[in-house]
Amino acid sequence: MVGRQPGILNDALGAVGNTPLIRLNKIPQQFGIQCNVLVKCEYFNAGGSVKDRIAARMLDEAEQQGLVTPGKTVIIEPTSGNTGVGLALACAVKGYRCIIVLPEKMSAEKVATLKALGAEVIRTPTEAAWDDPRSNIMTARRLAEETENAYILDQYNNPNNPLAHRVTAQEIIDDVTAVSANQGPLTPASSPRHHVTNLNSSSGKVDVLVAGVGTGGTVSGIATRLREDDHNPDLFVLGVDPIGSTLAVPASLNELENGESGAYKIEGIGYDFDPKSLDKQQVSAWIKTRDEESFDYARQLIRMEGLLCGGSSGAALAGAMRFLKEGGEGYDAFGSQQGKNVVIILPDSLRNYITKPWLIEGTKEEQHIA
The missing domain is CATH 3.40.50.1100 (Rossmann fold)
Known part of the structure; x- marks a missing residue:
């Protein structure tokens, strides 16, 4: 999203789409990750989610x-x-x-x-x-x-679910290529205030897409467009699935450890059946996440990066960090490589979770002045 054109929107639905792609500047760096980690902040949509x-x-x-x-x-x-x-x-x-x-x-x-x-x-x-x-x-x-x-309308089987995300993918492509097209850092004079002015280096394309998977429309639709010949047929897609869900493949990933409950608190991702809107062939690899790490990374996104996102955003980041950091399966090919671009989808905002205990865990007690 290089920037919304000035003008008056016809109604609230006109504010769906054109969400920002934002670079993470603290969380990946604490793991020594060298690639560009970018987040697509879908909570900027009119209703607050992807x-x-x-x-x-x-x-x-x-x-x-x-x-x-x-x-x-x-x-x-x-x-x-x-x-x-x-x-x-x-x-x-x-x-x-x-x-x-x-x-x-x-x-x-x-x-x-x-x-x-x-x-x-x-x-x-x-x-x-x-x-x-x-x-x-x-x-x-x-x-x-x-x-x-x-x-x-049946989001689980409606082909317009993944098709809607061709637009999401095009926004990502436009943002990533807009930076690389400048042949070096943007200058303040050539870039709107707060836009990226120094992306070190960039491959000029999306190298890795990371997304939590529920109905599958988001990951399937975005991946399909990004993989087309005019962008990156070699795109790597990491699907994030909570423990207790059965979407991941191979099926052995979904097996529970002895005494482990199949219940999970995270909302919006994971299912016990395969929706038709999910094209598993678009997912290169799967990673399973636990509630605790998902909520922890959501808090980190809020407190360290200023991104007011929800729990499933934390799940996507948890999967991405395990994949990209040293010792992870994606470290050699992506995490250790300057210029590689990793895009993580952040589906919704903290608005949906204001009263959830996980949101304020570890915060300081409020003070009351008499």
Whole structure:
């Protein structure tokens, strides 16, 4: 994102996309990582997450195909929250009734945001498998059958989920190539204030993409575009999957240690089934993450880099740091190489987790002056 053009947006949906790509300046350096570690901050989208992109795209395409009509169609969607917020925002703008079905473990902040946007919220048991009649997916399907003029956009199977991220990928390409095209450091006179003025060196392309995986639309869509001949067919993609999820391959990565619970607190990534929107062939390697390290890295992003991100962002960074630092599988090829560009997707913001204990762990007690 070199910079949004000046002008007035038509509505809130015009503020979806064109999110910033920001260099990390402290966290990778403490591990001796030499490559450029860049984060795509998707919480700058209008609804606060990467899922705003697919919500807008899926609804627009459904309208163009005559499948939904504002003021008539009831949009129903099972979600872990962020797609729901994106859809609720789009429905508020366009004039649809919206029903969101999400598991109990999802944060109170997501529910409050959904309600504020006018969506109706239905909660389902967290422990219910996807094909359990009590799950959010099966509950949404049942509601769609019972509700007149209902329509499920179905992020798990909708091709517009990964297709929306061709735009995300193009933004990344434009930002990375804009810096390298200057044949050296940008000068303050040639660069807007606070834009990168010294990127040491750059390969001129994205060498590694790191993303947490849920529906898979983000990693699949971005990777597909980045791998095209005009950018980098040799792109390495690292998929991040929480322990307890079964998305990673080989399947042996998903085996739990003796006495280990399959439950995980991290929100927005991981599933117990393979969504059709996930193209596993686009993922070069997988890495499993634990809640504790994910939350720790999220706190580091906030406190060390000033990036107000959520827990799944911490998971993506945890996977990236283990991969890139000395001793990691990607150290020799990428982590130790100046000029290599590693892009990590940060999906959402701390807005969704303000009341979560992990967010303020290790902070100083507040003081009250009498």
